[in-house]
Amino acid sequence: MELPIPAQFRSSSEQMWPQGNSKICKIIEKYSAGIEELTREITQAIMKSFGVSKYYEESQHWGLLRMNYCDVPPQARGGLGPHTDHNLITVMYQDNSGGLELKTKLGGKWVDLKPLPDSFVVFTGDSLKAWSNGFIHSGIHRVVMSNKSPRVSLPYFFFFRDDAVVEAPPEFVDDHHPRLYTPFRYGDYKAYCKQIKSARCEHKEFFERESDEAFLENFLGTSTGRGNL
Numbered sequence: 335m336e337l338p339i340p341a342q343f344r345s346s347s348e349q350m351w352p353q354g355n356s357k358i359c360k361i362i363e364k365y366s367a368g369i370e371e372l373t374r375e376i377t378q379a380i381m382k383s384f385g386v387s388k389y390y391e392e393s394q395h396w397g398l399l400r401m402n403y404c405d406v407p408p409q410a411r412g413g414l415g416p417h418t419d420h421n422l423i424t425v426m427y428q429d430n431s432g433g434l435e436l437k438t439k440l441g442g443k444w445v446d447l448k449p450l451p452d453s454f455v456v457f458t459g460d461s462l463k464a465w466s467n468g469f470i471h472s473g474i475h476r477v478v479m480s481n482k483s484p485r486v487s488l489p490y491f492f493f494f495r496d497d498a499v500v501e502a503p504p505e506f507v508d509d510h511h512p513r514l515y516t517p518f519r520y521g522d523y524k525a526y527c528k529q530i531k532s533a534r535c536e537h538k539e540f541f542e543r544e545s546d547e548a549f550l551e552n553f554l555g556t557s558t559g560r561g562n563l
């Protein structure tokens with residue numbers, strides 16, 4: 335039986351293989367389905383660990399698989415600048431070429447996330463941070479490449495739907511933990527992040543940036559009610 339190919343994947347595969355490549359399509363489709371299931375389970379397990387799994391709703395979330403190939407010429411420096419992910423969680427396979435680094439929450443030191451066989455890297459993102467009223471940290475990470483072999487990574491990004499309202503449930507809020515983030519529509523936050531990132535790319539700032547990201551705080555602080563409901 336032929337499984338339907340998601341539209342986004344079909345359009346990029348048509349560009350790469352105009353004559354079609356059903357073998358690779360099937361492999362990636364199978365991988366996407368497996369990683370989606372794993373990601374949903376991880377998300378539910380995180381919520382369960384905070385006693386809030388009743389809020390998990392299958393239909394509220396969706397995911398996207400990206401395939402990265404990063405090759406940097408000898409003597410050059412490249413990769414991906416420091417950032418937090420803006421989604422709920424990212425579950426990523428990385429090959430063994432290395433280069434992925436995470437900034438520690440305390441001390442702000444960069445540490446290598448060394449590739450381990452048969453393992454995935456999981457990043458919790460800004461949406462989960464906001465939804466958990468800051469209980470779940472969204473870690474700053476980057477990819478630093480210099481004179482390394484090309485890097486392949488397959489991040490699976492798991493998102494709220496654009497019209498979902500990101501609002502910490504009452505379990506995360508009490509007298510000792512006041513509400514940190516005004517509820518916002520995920521789609522508004524996504525648009526804000528996209529706009530900042532494309533401006534940075536134009537100014538070639540993206541790779542050089544060393545400063546900490548505070549997208550969420552800036553979005554809520556400066557968005558003159560745009561993200562606030």
Ligand SMILES: O=C(O)CCC(=O)C(=O)O
Nearest residue numbers: 402419428434477487489
């Ligand atoms: O390619 C990598 O290893 C990192 C990718 C990443 O952090 C991202 O796309 O948000």
Ligand SMILES: [Fe+2]
Nearest residue numbers: 417418419475
């Ligand atoms: Fe990332």
